[in-house]
Amino acid sequence: MCLAVPGRIESIEEKVAVVDIEGNRIKAMVSLVPEAAVGDWVLVHAGLAVTLMTEEEAQETLGLMREKYAVGDE
Amino acid sequence: MPSETNDRFREDIEEARKLGAKIGRKVTLMEVCGTHTVAICKSGLREILPPEIRLVSGPGCPVCVSTQGYIDACIELASRPEVTVATYGDMLRVPGTRGSLAEARAEGGGVLIVYSALDAVRYAAEHPDRKVVFVAVGFETSAPATALAVKMANEERIENFSALFSHKRIIPAMMALLAAPDLSIDAFICPGHVSVIIGPESYAPVAASGRPCVVSGFEAADVARAVRMILAQIAAGESRVENEYVRAVKPGGNTEAQKLFAQVFQISDENWRGIGVIPESGFTPAKKYARFDARAAHGIEVHEVPEPRGCRCGEVVRGAIDPEECRLFASACNPVHPVGPCMVSREGSCSAHYKYRRQAAKASEG
Numbered sequence: 001m002c003l004a005v006p007g008r009i010e011s012i013e014e015k016v017a018v019v020d021i022e023g024n025r026i027k028a029m030v031s032l033v034p035e036a037a038v039g040d041w042v043l044v045h046a047g048l049a050v051t052l053m054t055e056e057e058a059q060e061t062l063g064l065m066r067e068k069y070a071v072g073d074e
Numbered sequence: 075m076p077s078e079t080n081d082r083f084r085e086d087i088e089e090a091r092k093l094g095a096k097i098g099r100k101v102t103l104m105e106v107c108g109t110h111t112v113a114i115c116k117s118g119l120r121e122i123l124p125p126e127i128r129l130v131s132g133p134g135c136p137v138c139v140s141t142q143g144y145i146d147a148c149i150e151l152a153s154r155p156e157v158t159v160a161t162y163g164d165m166l167r168v169p170g171t172r173g174s175l176a177e178a179r180a181e182g183g184g185v186l187i188v189y190s191a192l193d194a195v196r197y198a199a200e201h202p203d204r205k206v207v208f209v210a211v212g213f214e215t216s217a218p219a220t221a222l223a224v225k226m227a228n229e230e231r232i233e234n235f236s237a238l239f240s241h242k243r244i245i246p247a248m249m250a251l252l253a254a255p256d257l258s259i260d261a262f263i264c265p266g267h268v269s270v271i272i273g274p275e276s277y278a279p280v281a282a283s284g285r286p287c288v289v290s291g292f293e294a295a296d297v298a299r300a301v302r303m304i305l306a307q308i309a310a311g312e313s314r315v316e317n318e319y320v321r322a323v324k325p326g327g328n329t330e331a332q333k334l335f336a337q338v339f340q341i342s343d344e345n346w347r348g349i350g351v352i353p354e355s356g357f358t359p360a361k362k363y364a365r366f367d368a369r370a371a372h373g374i375e376v377h378e379v380p381e382p383r384g385c386r387c388g389e390v391v392r393g394a395i396d397p398e399e400c401r402l403f404a405s406a407c408n409p410v411h412p413v414g415p416c417m418v419s420r421e422g423s424c425s426a427h428y429k430y431r432r433q434a435a436k437a438s439e440g
Contacts, residue, residue, distance in 0.1 A: 002215040047190030057321035064293035
């Protein structure tokens with residue numbers, strides 16, 4: 001339930017941002033990250049941006065989310 | 075798949091094995107986050123690590139820690155003709171004493187699936203003829219959305235909105251588990267997105283009790299690194315708070331969210347499935363917002379209700395037993411006919427064990 005995904009803010013109007021998450025556009029409130037601006041990366045949980053991230057931090061998370069893991073000979 | 079991440083993952087596992095050998099005794103690491111439960115089961119991390127390093131799941135799945143009485147109260151509300159119960163999808167199939175929210179909906183009850191508390195308050199604004207009750211479950215990650223929804227309802231006078239509160243605070247639960255004589259927890263893998271809100275410093279009292287606390291992200295590589303960091307602390311005889319998930323968890327957490335909690339909520343005692351009432355382990359609305367508490371708004375009571383016969387979800391939630399130790403597991407209780415919440419929720423231990431560990435067992439037999 002505590003899943004959260006990074007995305008980039010495309011626009012902000014009255015505390016509601018349109019966030020591009022891997023090509024999907026969703027609405028998220030930015031009340032908890034008042035300094036957020038268009039172009040910033042944020043982590044979104046349940047329609048709420050919960051923290052700002054750098055592009056590098058966001059890309060690292062997105063990269064790890066796509067990763068498959070192998071320790072043995074799989 | 076050769077990659078930089080995979081190299082890091084292998085190196086962390088290798089290092090964890092060495093540290094485990096150096097420690098030379100069995101150590102129990104508990105995670106308290108449903109998303110970690112799934113990541114650990116899915117990656118097979120538990121099986122990759124040597125048996126002396128035991129990973130157990132604690133009360134981290136919000137659906138699973140909700141009491142039977144709370145589920146029953148949600149279902150009772152859904153059966154009232156004027157009420158629409160707005161819930162996260164995870165709660166839909168959890169069995170109450172009689173039926174589930176999904177069954178209540180099939181029988182014509184008002185049940186709406188929402189992605190956020192904010193969707194519930196917007197729905198209430200658009201449907202003034204309905205009494206909308208939001209099923210307010212979840213830890214500090216989900217609580218800010220509820221706080222914001224209540225604040226919006228107050229400011230915009232959306233009086234047909236309320237929430238049935240069962241929000242949980244993780245630190246009092248961790249402290250309560252440490253006091254339990256039948257559990258011996260050596261360290262905690264701390265939840266990443268709860269920590270985004272409350273800040274890693276919040277675990278200081280837990281670490282002060284001699285249990286290392288490492289905040290971890292949600293991918294297998296994150297959890298493997300967190301395990302390595304914990305074992306390094308144990309091997310060195312240390313107990314500190316460390317943060318593996320630096321890309322999202324900042325020092326101090328989200329101060330805006332903390333301000334919102336202080337403004338809209340009061341800290342209250344909460345009842346946890348399998349654990350009971352833990353003092354100061356929950357949030358309910360502050361006096362100013364009391365009319366948005368569904369208990370007051372709808373005169374609904376949450377009763378003490380026994381768990382389903384034979385169901386050991388309570389012990390699974392505490393990390394006292396593995397799902398496989400429950401006699402109902404994978405027989406009478408399965409994903410198609412779940413008996414307890416730990417089999418229903420995707421983040422429940424029983425569901426994750428059923429889905430991934432049985433798969434792994436089959437693969438190794440074949």
